[in-house]
Amino acid sequence: MRHSAAQTSLFDAGPHTLLDDAEGGVRYCPGFIAGQQAQLWFEALRDRVAWEARQRPMYEHIVDVPRLVAAYRLDDPQLPAPLAQAQQRLREALPAPFNAVGLNYYRDGRDSVAPHNDKLHSLVPGQPIALLSLGAPRRMTIRTKQAPHRTCHIDLEPGSLLVMSHASQRHYDHGIPKTREAVGPRISLAFRVRPFEPGHR
Numbered sequence: 317m318r319h320s321a322a323q324t325s326l327f328d329a330g331p332h333t334l335l336d337d338a339e340g341g342v343r344y345c346p347g348f349i350a351g352q353q354a355q356l357w358f359e360a361l362r363d364r365v366a367w368e369a370r371q372r373p374m375y376e377h378i379v380d381v382p383r384l385v386a387a388y389r390l391d392d393p394q395l396p397a398p399l400a401q402a403q404q405r406l407r408e409a410l411p412a413p414f415n416a417v418g419l420n421y422y423r424d425g426r427d428s429v430a431p432h433n434d435k436l437h438s439l440v441p442g443q444p445i446a447l448l449s450l451g452a453p454r455r456m457t458i459r460t461k462q463a464p465h466r467t468c469h470i471d472l473e474p475g476s477l478l479v480m481s482h483a484s485q486r487h488y489d490h491g492i493p494k495t496r497e498a499v500g501p502r503i504s505l506a507f508r509v510r511p512f513e514p515g516h517r
């Protein structure tokens with residue numbers, strides 16, 4: 317890891333190591349972005365991103381993906397300002413050469429993401445995934461893939477950053493379960509290092 321004043325401030329914000337492995341495991345940093353800033357980014361992205369409602373096959377049916385999504389390459393000239401600013405903040409804190417961001421918009425407690433690991437073939441080995449949370453808090457469940465399953469729950473607060481190692485994707489699944497509790501809307505930004513081919517858009 318690179319050492320810089322900005323990186324020290326990441327650690328000053330009080331990261332918690334939830335799981336450990338040779339690549340940094342899974343770390344949670346509350347207050348990575350100030351609350352007011354997180355709220356402004358939430359509102360701007362909610363209102364300006366061209367959110368997509370997707371469908372996917374499940375067994376012999378086609379089902380709605382239970383959240384709205386969007387994705388950008390970070391070199392996109394149309395990149396919304398909050399994403400460029402968030403990328404800059406990440407660059408101060410982590411050495412990873414993030415080049416892509418996936419956005420998830422959970423409108424209410426019925427929206428969710430099923431337990432999964434991020435697709436390893438579309439990630440550069442050794443590079444982390446950084447999840448920045450905006451809007452209402454939601455609970456994430458992280459679970460060992462192998463029995464006996466060990467489960468950890470973490471409430472992802474607005475302005476928090478969750479950094480997951482590439483290695484952690486092989487051994488753990490993560491998801492945002494549905495909840496019957498009255499929860500407000502949440503947007504997550506998943507910054508990744510993708511193996512884009514030169515010239516590919």
Ligand SMILES: O=C(O)CCC(=O)C(=O)O
Nearest residue numbers: 418420434447492504506
């Ligand atoms: O919303 C989150 O915090 C998790 C999103 C996620 O796991 C993903 O986009 O792959």
Ligand SMILES: [Fe+2]
Nearest residue numbers: 432433434490
């Ligand atoms: Fe994921």
